[in-house]
Amino acid sequence: MIEPSVIKLDSGNYYRLTVSCPDVKGDLSGWRLEMPRLLNNAHLRLVSVGDMEIHLQGLSFKAIECDEIGSATISFVPIKPGSYEFYVGNVPLAVGRPMGESGPQMKGKSVLGTFVVN
Numbered sequence: 001m002i003e004p005s006v007i008k009l010d011s012g013n014y015y016r017l018t019v020s021c022p023d024v025k026g027d028l029s030g031w032r033l034e035m036p037r038l039l040n041n042a043h044l045r046l047v048s049v050g051d052m053e054i055h056l057q058g059l060s061f062k063a064i065e066c067d068e069i070g071s072a073t074i075s076f077v078p079i080k081p082g083s084y085e086f087y088v089g090n091v092p093l094a095v096g097r098p099m100g101e102s103g104p105q106m107k108g109k110s111v112l113g114t115f116v117v118n
Contacts, residue, residue, distance in 0.1 A: 022069060030065060041080040050071070
């Protein structure tokens, strides 16, 4: 596991996070980004995947999973100050876990970090 990262955000400010997915060799070498507590405490505005835009009004999602080349962008406004962990690591199937399982995987490569919202 790589040393944890801290990303500082200000409550009420607009942010755009772009996730770039490299070309991977099949579904089992992909990775995912999970930040459910931050997303549950933010006003989600827009999710873009490739050329598709999804306009949101208070909905949430669990993860962005990269198993093909491309990118996704999340536009959001954090609304509640606090510390919110995020996780980047292997897709669950790659480490012998069920598809769609959430949470940090104990095997494989991963990074844990924290968004700190003031």
